[in-house]
Amino acid sequence: MFAVIACGRLVQTDFQQVDANKFTLTIPAADKVNHLVFFLTGQCPLPDGAAAAVYLGWPQPPPSPPEPVWSFIGHLTNEKPSAIFKIARTRPQDHDPNHPFLANHFATGSWTDLTCVQVGISIEPVQTVAGMTPPAGTQADSTPTMVAFSQRMLESLVNYLSSFATTPPGAAESYVPMSAVTSSSAIRANLLLLRGGGGLFVSSRLASSAVLSTRPYKLHKLESGPASEAQVTSDEARKYYRDMATVRRMETAAGNLYKEKAIRGFCHLYSGQEACCVGMEAVLDRNDPVITAYRAHGWTYTRGVPVKAVLSELTGRASGCAKGKGGSMHMYNHNFYGGNGIVGAQVPLGAGIAFAQKYREDKRVCVTLYGDGAANQGQVFEAFNMAKLWDLPCIFVCENNKYGMGTAVERAAASTAYYTRGDYIPGLWVDAMDVITVREATRFAKDWCLSGKGPILLEMETYRYHGHSMSDPGTSYRTREEVQSMRQMRDPIASFRQTLLTAELVAEEELKEIDQSVRKEVDEAVQAAKTNAVPDPKELYTNVYSQPPSGQPNYRIRGIDQFTWSAN
Amino acid sequence: YLIPLSSSHYPVNQTTMHRPSLSACQLILRSFGRSGGNIVASRRFASSMNVRDALNSAMREEIERDPNVFLMGEEVAQYEGAYKVSKGLWKLMGDKRVIDTPITEMGFAGLAVGAAMAGLRPICEFMTFNFSMQAIDHVINSAAKTYYMSAGDVKVPIVFRGPNGAAAGVAAQHSQDFASWYSHCPGLKVVSPWNSEDARGLLKAAIRDNDPVVCLENEMMYGVSFEVSPECESKDFLIPIGKAKIEIPGNHISLISYGKFVGLCVEAAAELAKEGIQCEVLNLRTLRPLDEEAIVKSVMKTHHVVTVESCWPQCGMGAEIAARIMESQAFDYLDAPLTRMTGADVPMPYAQALEAAALPQVADIVRVVRRTLNRAAK
Numbered sequence: 012m013f014a015v016i017a018c019g020r021l022v023q024t025d026f027q028q029v030d031a032n033k034f035t036l037t038i039p040a041a042d043k044v045n046h047l048v049f050f051l052t053g054q055c056p057l058p059d060g061a062a063a064a065v066y067l068g069w070p071q072p073p074p075s076p077p078e079p080v081w082s083f084i085g086h087l088t089n090e091k092p093s094a095i096f097k098i099a100r101t102r103p104q105d106h107d108p109n110h111p112f113l114a115n116h117f118a119t120g121s122w123t124d125l126t127c128v129q130v131g132i133s134i135e136p137v138q139t140v141a142g143m144t145p146p147a148g149t150q151a152d153s154t155p156t157m158v159a160f161s162q163r164m165l166e167s168l169v170n171y172l173s174s175f176a177t178t179p180p181g182a183a184e185s186y187v188p189m190s191a192v193t194s195s196s197a198i199r200a201n202l203l204l205l206r207g208g209g210g211l212f213v214s215s216r217l218a219s220s221a222v223l224s225t226r227p228y229k230l231h232k233l234e235s236g237p238a239s240e241a242q243v244t245s246d247e248a249r250k251y252y253r254d255m256a257t258v259r260r261m262e263t264a265a266g267n268l269y270k271e272k273a274i275r276g277f278c279h280l281y282s283g284q285e286a287c288c289v290g291m292e293a294v295l296d297r298n299d300p301v302i303t304a305y306r307a308h309g310w311t312y313t314r315g316v317p318v319k320a321v322l323s324e325l326t327g328r329a330s331g332c333a334k335g336k337g338g339s340m341h342m343y344n345h346n347f348y349g350g351n352g353i354v355g356a357q358v359p360l361g362a363g364i365a366f367a368q369k370y371r372e373d374k375r376v377c378v379t380l381y382g383d384g385a386a387n388q389g390q391v392f393e394a395f396n397m398a399k400l401w402d403l404p405c406i407f408v409c410e411n412n413k414y415g416m417g418t419a420v421e422r423a424a425a426s427t428a429y430y431t432r433g434d435y436i437p438g439l440w441v442d443a444m445d446v447i448t449v450r451e452a453t454r455f456a457k458d459w460c461l462s463g464k465g466p467i468l469l470e471m472e473t474y475r476y477h478g479h480s481m482s483d484p485g486t487s488y489r490t491r492e493e494v495q496s497m498r499q500m501r502d503p504i505a506s507f508r509q510t511l512l513t514a515e516l517v518a519e520e521e522l523k524e525i526d527q528s529v530r531k532e533v534d535e536a537v538q539a540a541k542t543n544a545v546p547d548p549k550e551l552y553t554n555v556y557s558q559p560p561s562g563q564p565n566y567r568i569r570g571i572d573q574f575t576w577s578a579n
Numbered sequence: 580y581l582i583p584l585s586s587s588h589y590p591v592n593q594t595t596m597h598r599p600s601l602s603a604c605q606l607i608l609r610s611f612g613r614s615g616g617n618i619v620a621s622r623r624f625a626s627s628m629n630v631r632d633a634l635n636s637a638m639r640e641e642i643e644r645d646p647n648v649f650l651m652g653e654e655v656a657q658y659e660g661a662y663k664v665s666k667g668l669w670k671l672m673g674d675k676r677v678i679d680t681p682i683t684e685m686g687f688a689g690l691a692v693g694a695a696m697a698g699l700r701p702i703c704e705f706m707t708f709n710f711s712m713q714a715i716d717h718v719i720n721s722a723a724k725t726y727y728m729s730a731g732d733v734k735v736p737i738v739f740r741g742p743n744g745a746a747a748g749v750a751a752q753h754s755q756d757f758a759s760w761y762s763h764c765p766g767l768k769v770v771s772p773w774n775s776e777d778a779r780g781l782l783k784a785a786i787r788d789n790d791p792v793v794c795l796e797n798e799m800m801y802g803v804s805f806e807v808s809p810e811c812e813s814k815d816f817l818i819p820i821g822k823a824k825i826e827i828p829g830n831h832i833s834l835i836s837y838g839k840f841v842g843l844c845v846e847a848a849a850e851l852a853k854e855g856i857q858c859e860v861l862n863l864r865t866l867r868p869l870d871e872e873a874i875v876k877s878v879m880k881t882h883h884v885v886t887v888e889s890c891w892p893q894c895g896m897g898a899e900i901a902a903r904i905m906e907s908q909a910f911d912y913l914d915a916p917l918t919r920m921t922g923a924d925v926p927m928p929y930a931q932a933l934e935a936a937a938l939p940q941v942a943d944i945v946r947v948v949r950r951t952l953n954r955a956a957k
Binding site for chain 2: 300302333334335336337341343344348349350351352353356358359360361362363364365366367368370371389390393394396397400550553554555556557558560561562563566568573
């Protein structure tokens, strides 16, 4: 009675009847399938007043129980005997425990094969089915984008060519000269027209905003947590994607420069943790100070230092953001206090910056970041104590990337629940591989501090793909498989990309353009970082004091011996 | 007791007295019998102030003057200071400007440095500088080096102050002199006042300085009173950082010192003066940057030099001064090698006689001066 086609494959009619009104079928390798076409074969029409409700059941990876998550995607009737559906992966939250297809004995096929999807068709009264709504993203466009685009392209070409039509004397109708048809300018002009129009055309089919879910949080001494979903506009989506892509590419470039020995000393890469800085910056503004440790390049960029200035600082050029005098661990900008090399030292400093804001009655928060390794430092708890005692508007953020240098968290900390280790300071655990999840947590934390409730602690659970620094391959204390699996399954940029495409917030072409533009920006920055001038030798002696000692206005600084001095 | 003033405490001006007859105060001053000095008639009388009050008034005035200045430390507010240096300040200024911290030096020193980076002007008190070792990472790595690492982006206008060196009977962990540790580090300015005038002027200058300044005081000096010039009482009285002061001019030997030991040098000088030995007592006032010019000039004049400090001998202040003299033109003017008098190379003992033997005393300075000048002991 029913048949289903996945694009590029043979039609499948092997439905099993599992109940009086229920049929199921398994579609293999469904993770490669975007659309499914369902149709009545015509052998036997549906009963009067009945409709065929179509469901999909996606298997869940362990450790979830083996039943699939079912969702309704659409229906067929005698009047509408065929339909095409876009099959989007439903989220575990959509799981309906009372679903008609849930009882095991209705299902066929292997549940453990994560690449298969189960199709269920249930014949139900039309009224029942009419009231059911499929999740967003399953209704294929009735006029698929490419088809409509091609239509418009042809219309445009016809218009263009028609303008050359002439009626030769004595002819019954108009003719278009072949030169107009075959000339390259005709094609080019059309393409330009279409590109402009086509671009508009494509984006006008996209949503200008979407509601995205956040991943679950864990709360410590909080009655409620951040929002479970958030509105994201396409402009915001593009910005977050672009910023994360830029940080990723910049860090990759830094790694390559280090291997070429253009960068010396320490170089701690942020790759994998991009969602943390980008997600937080989405809520902070440039008046909210930030201070972090030495894995700082990502934050340096989001705090407004251009890629060129970051990479030039790494290669020790005068165009570096600290004139080449700071290096990887000491980059600063307005309301960005580095870049600090001593593990944990930045935490009391951050509490001090928050203290200054409270002292001046600025309505700002200070974000103070530290890692899972620094979380065991005594001065961190000293800072917690004073921050809570004095109600400082400080958001403490533990970027837990599971390893403090080569030591896994379980081997360093008696308690790895870092979000609870502020004890009397409320805390939030955040899945920081998702930028929107980070964003909403930051919004919650900023509101918390600004409403005078004192400090709050966020644990951002994240992952770094590279070793602790460029001297550490990062594989002696963790498996390559672990790193690979994180890259494949939980990469913040890839998963955000997928989310955006699924929600139709940004078109694939635009994301490609962003990737290309980021690549260009970073490539140019790399060139500058390799070729720009090194600092002037006299910079050795500058910036030791901000003003000479009041009793020695001509104070000179000694060099490596008593014959060598700063020029004063 | 009052320490006799040198003529250089008063400005040399020709202001005439308003009253035709000398007041009792001026009669007392005259009776000190300064050699060759005129009593300069000032319109106001000199007054006396102890070092504690000098520091207290300096802080009060600077906190009143600039809303960004505040004092933080253990027991500084409600207890009025472990050594009562901040007496009355909390009652006057309140919780916002005078802040009691928990006993967490690393935490509150870091917090103070962060506040300075964000534009405030903290005075961070260490109850003694011995406890600053817990926080020394913040003094050096967070405060001293940041302006340089940020290529001039981030200033750290902080003052770390407190008692330094030995007190009386407080034993090894509470008696260390950190002068050479802090003056070793570029990015810091380090001052060490001796008397009340030093204390007021140097602390005020430190608070107004935009760079991190370490102010090494001495607990034993807090209760000592000195006469101070009228200028010293002005709210804008500042002593330039990086300038030493000749407390007593002399031609035979330079005694170079800082902090409490300047007082011992002055006493030794008085005693040696009876034998006709004129000591020039040079009060360094600033340890970083050293007033090398004053040191060299003094040694070129006297040809002999003794340094006095309570740091341990190795890598102490005397070692630095010796090296500087060697490197300078003063080397050719020396008639004898430099002698450095320092703390004994031991942790500070408790028993009184042992403690006395662990530090230079006046008798020791007198003995060493005579030895340097090849004079027989009297």
